[in-house]
Amino acid sequence: MTSIVSMIVFVLGFIVLGVNLKEVQIDxxxxxxxxxxxxxxxxxxxxxxxxCIYDRNGTLLAGNRKSIGIVLSTTPFQKRTWEATQAEIIAAIDRTGKIVGLENPLSDKAVRRHIRQKLSMPLLVWRDIDEKALARFCEHEQELEGFSLAETEERVYPQGRLASHLIGYVGRAEGDLNAGDVKFNFSDREMRGRSGVEHYYDSFLRGVSGEKNLIVDARGFTQSESTIKVARRGLDLTLNLDAKVQRAVEQELKGCIGACVVMDPRNGEVLAFASAPDYDINEFVPILKSELYDSLAGDRRKPLLNRASGGAYAPGSTFKPITALAGLSMGIPAEAELECIGVYEVGTMKLHCARTWGHGIENLKTALRDSCNPYFCNLGMEAGTNALITTARTMGLGAKTGIDFGVDMAGVVPDDEWKRKQYGQKWYQGDLAQMSIGQSMLLVSPLQMARVAGALGTGYLVTPRIKAGEPVSRTKLPFPAKDLAKVREGMELVVSSGSGKAGGEGVGVKVAGKTGTAEVGKGDTRRKNTWFIAYAPAENPTVAVAMVVEYGVSGGSTTAPKVGAVLRSIFNG
Amino acid sequence: MVRYFKNFNYLMFASMLALIAIGTVAIWSAGNARSEAVFHGMWKQTLATAMLGLVVYLALSIADYRKILEYGSVAAYGTALVLLVAVLAFGAKIYGGRRWLWFFQPSELSKLCIIMFVANFGRRFREFGFLGFVLTGIAVGVPLLLILAEPDLGTALTLVPAVLIMMFSLRIWRKGLFVILAVIALCGSAVMAAVYEAEKPGVTEERRAAILKWVPLKAHQVKRVKVFLFPEEDILGAGYNLRQAKISIGSGGFSGKGIGKGETNHLKYLPQAISMNDFIFCVYAEETGFIGSLALLALFGMLVVPGAWTAFTSNDERGEALALGVSMLVFAHVYVNIAMSIGLVPITGLPLPFISSGRTFLLTVMAALGMVQSVATHREVGK
Structure with a gap:
């Protein structure tokens, strides 16, 4: 009887277990x-x-190079306590360092942090090792358990300092591990564009990151890994930039503080885009060291500032063609004359001419050629504030250019409302006179002025384009062709017989341009920013240039020769 | 001799061999997962012990169990008492308990000794009625208290059903036994309820202490009951073992991850200190899945049900009690071990027969089953 009951108990007991196991193992x-x-x-x-980033002729501007590093896998150094594990890892790094001839670059703290936070990931001990260390490592690889070579890609800029402000630089991505719908525990921190084209076209260049799984044990040591998704390389980018032109421009700007933009006025393609002083972006790889950054950021000449599209300058006399257009549009004939006596008076204010004893009788063309201040002050006064502001804005000043680039300074075309807001003062006639000759509170970038030069030459205002193959976007200027022709004649005279002769010397095609010398600052910081804007060939422009050089002597003597050299390299190169 | 082969319970023997084979593989897998090299070869030692056990088993199955009980039970009982005292005095202290004497665990061996003693003397105790019950209680109680002192609650707990079923079979004060069963059930429930009251969320520290003062359990035992009652709480602390055990078993799924491929075991999530002993079912269930679990249950069924059948067909009271006691002992181990791994009962340190790596217990169980086989081969046919 007891035996029967026992048998029933046994069977029932196992059924109970079976049912519960089904729940755990199946359900x-x-x-x-x-x-x-x-x-x-x-x-x-x-x-x-x-x-990669290429120029219009396929010259590599930014690429990747293989970088070999030595990494340590923590798993073989597992000890009973974390302290012992850490000591073991540090000892192993020292040991390996002696064999390959490299110092241990990691602090004990860095090792401990890795153990605490990223134990399952390999620890990168030496990044970017040289060939000697690599050879030593390979020779002794058998003895170096736990260490292996890791190949990563580092950014490289084969042209060195060329177009550094345009290309920009990259940095390691930071902490957005859980962006998107996938949650990651760790990330091989990839490169992200931090400025310039690298930044603006980052999503284009970046590619699609991959995914791998590490299988870790109860303490967090990696036991195996598997690739889930292979990373997909980013797309290559071709720029409109012409490395040859860029090089010529930078050659001319060497030692100066200034900027220059060269573009094709027909379609907005940016051929050169330079800001001086510059820096070598290769020094920013693999990581931007804080000492380097501090020294660049602390430099009084501001090498990190992108003056080409972010520098705010008074245009000086290069604004005069715009004043001329404003006058013509208000019906003031080009033949209208004014006698320059070397000074122009507005109320109590006296505006001097470059030629202190005066130019004598001037008309529009000769005034442009001579860059006569009184003539344009008078012209601006007669045209009126509204006409001048409207014309300046029609030429794209005071607004972003729409360039496909991160830095696109709008600048300032002042008016009554703006002045009240900024200075709490109303708009005086003196302001109008000042603005007519490109002073006052006008602020423009070299990029904007290159666009103005091109528009004067072609009659179309184009949107500058950094990336090749982008659709052309341009608007026709609302000025009669004969008005534009008058201004062009004046600008041709500037180069053929006026203040900007050096801008056209030996170029081989007819160049039209305008010099400018803007006095800025007071006291010790008083200086001249010297301009030259130009387009060529004058009859059918294919190149528009704007260059500014700070601390120059005058537009004609400082900047025009540099622009002339750039144009020679383009048309005679 | 013909009778021996005719009466030999081949099903019981075959299932035991199969369980030894499974146990060897499980110990191989659990041992390989451990960092210490000494455990990698553990399966060989286990297999060697099983070979020795097989010799003991066959020898005992041939020998007449009645003679063994008659001449051996007092000696066995006495030896067990001496060893249990010795282990308390000289045993090595491991994990807060004294269970090891030199190379073996006396408490495991004593299980068989106590069963032999009760099987042999139960008949005589019966004649005293209630006093017989008391005498049995004392005979079992003394070694049981010594075992509890080690402490080895699991061993003590599995002995209780084994002894009770023998007392039923031997008809020692039967009506009182029902009372005992009721009292055990009541006490168990009361302890559970008290721990629940003390540990449920929102109870103040004073009230908790006040309640637990009345609960006759040690702190670590209270913790285990708490984990049983609230398994989701504190899964990184007290509840970690149970949580990991369930992950191992549950992630095995229907057909398992393959022999030697248990992830939680090899990645050491399953507590390493007990993966080869108390939690070896997790190692096995993860690698072989639900199919493997069912097969294991079936094999244990083919071991203990024929054991009870042997008792049923035996025409000797001592043989019946012995076979039932041993079968119940094995069943209790299997049931409690697997049930605790999936949270059906609180966690208790208890090996799974043939699968866990404890060699004293393996020998003990094989010797006990050898004696059950002896009951089968020595039954009087035709009576």
């Missing part, structure tokens, strides 16, 4: 599988190689 299995994966799988975002 709830998915949940436990998930829990198992969650505790033992670490998802890692793997970096995608970045796309």
């Amino acid at each position: 709830e299995s998915a949940g436990y599988n998930y829990a198992n994966a969650r505790q033992s799988v670490r998802r890692v975002q793997t970096a995608a190689p970045r796309g």
Whole structure:
């Protein structure tokens, strides 16, 4: 009897266990599988190689180079306590360092941080090792358990300092591990554009990061790994930039503080885009060291400032063609004359001419050629504030150019409302006179002025384009062709017989241009920013240039020769 | 001799061999997952012990169990008492308990000794009625208290059903036994309820202490009951073992991850200190899945049900009690071990027969089953 009961108890007992096991192993299995994966799988975002940047002729401006580093896998150094594990790892790094001939670059703190936070990831000990260290490592690889070579891609700029402000630089991505719908535990921090084209076209260049899973044990040491998704390389980018022109421009700006933009006025293609002083972007790779950054940021000459599209300058006399257009549009004939006596008076204010004894009788063309201040002050006064402001804005000043680039300074075309807001003062006639000769509170960038030069030459205001193959966007200027022709004649005279002769010397095609010398600052910081804007060939412009050089002597003597050299390299090169 | 082969319970023997084979593989897998090299070869030692056990098993199955009980039970009982005292005095202290004497665990061995003693003397105790019950209680109680002192609650707990079923079979004060069963059930429920009251969320520290003062459990035992009652709480602390055990078993799924491929085991999430012993079912269930679990249950069924059948077909009271006691002992181990791994009962340190790596217990169980086989082979046919 007891035996029968026992048998029933046994069978029932096992049935109870079977039913409960079914619940755990079948019904709830998915949940436990998930829990198992969650505790033992670490998802890692793997970096995608970045796309390259080329100029219009296929010259490589930004590429990638293979960089060999030595990494340490923590797993073989596992000890019972974390302290012992840390000591073991540091000892192993020292040992390996002696063999390959490299110092241990990591502080004990850095090792401890890695153990605490990223134990399952390999620890990058030496990045970017040289060939000697690599050879030593390969020779002794058998003895160096736990160490292996890791190949990464680092950004490289084969042209060195060329177009550094345009190309920009990259930095390591920071902490957006959980962007998107996938949650990652770790990330091979990939390169992100921090400025310039690298920044503006970052999503284009970046590629699609991959994914791998690390299987970690209960303490967090990696036991195995598997690739889930292979990283996809970013797209290559071709710029409108012409490295040859860029090089010529930078040659001319060497040692100066200034900027220059060269573009094709027909379609807005930016051929050169330079700001001086510059810096070598290769020094920003693989990481921008804080000492370097501090020395650049602390430099009084502000090398980090992109003056080409972000520098705010008074245009000086290069504004005069715009004043001329404003006068013509108000019906003041080009033949209208004024006698220049070297000074122009507005109320109590006296505006002097460059030629202190005066130019004598001037008309529009000769006034442009001579850059006569009294003539244009008078012309601006007669045209009126509204006409001048409207014309300046029609030429794209006071607004962003729409360039495909991060730095696109709008500048200032002042008016009554703006002046009241900024200075709490109303708009005086003196302001109008000052603005007529490009002074007052006008602020423009070299990019804007290159656009103005091109528009004067072609009759179309184009949107500058950095990336090749972008659709052309341009608007026709609302001025009669004969008005534009008058201004062009004046600008041709500037180069053929006026203040900007050096701008056209030896170019081989007819050049039209305008010099400018803007006095800025007071006291010790008083200086001249010297301009030259030009387009060529004058009959059918294919090149528009604007260059500014700070601390120059005059537009004609400082800047025009540099622009002339650039134009020679384009048309005679 | 013909009778021996005719009466030999081949099903019981075959299932035991299969369980030894499974156990060897499970210990191989659990041992390989451990960092210490000494455990990698553990399966060989276990297999060697099983070979020795097989010799003991066959020898005991051939020998007449009645003679063994008659001449051996007092000696066995006495030896057990001496060893249990010795282990308390000289045993090595491991994990807060004294269970090891040199290379073996006396408490495991004593299980068989106590069963032998009760099987042999139960008949005589019966004649005293209630006093017989008391005498049995004392005979079992003394070694049981010594075992509890180690402390080895699990061993003590599995002995209780084994002894009770023998007392039923031997008809020692039967009506009182029902009372005992009721009292055990009541006490168990009361302890559970008290721990629940003390540990449920929102109870103040004073009230908790006041309630637990009346609960006759040690702190770590209270913790285990708490984990049983609130398994989701504190899964990184006290509840970690149970949580990981369930992840191992549950993630095995229907067909398992393959022999030697258990992830939680090899990645050491499953507590390493007990993965080869108390939690070896997790290692096995993760690698073989629900199919493997069912197969294991079936094999244990083919071991203990024929054991009870042997008792049923035996025409000797001592043989019946012995077979039932041993079968119940094995069943209690299997049930409690697997049930605790999936949170059906509180966690108790208890090996899974044949699968866990404890060698004293393996030998003990094989010797006990050898004696059950002896009951089968020595039954009087035709009576």
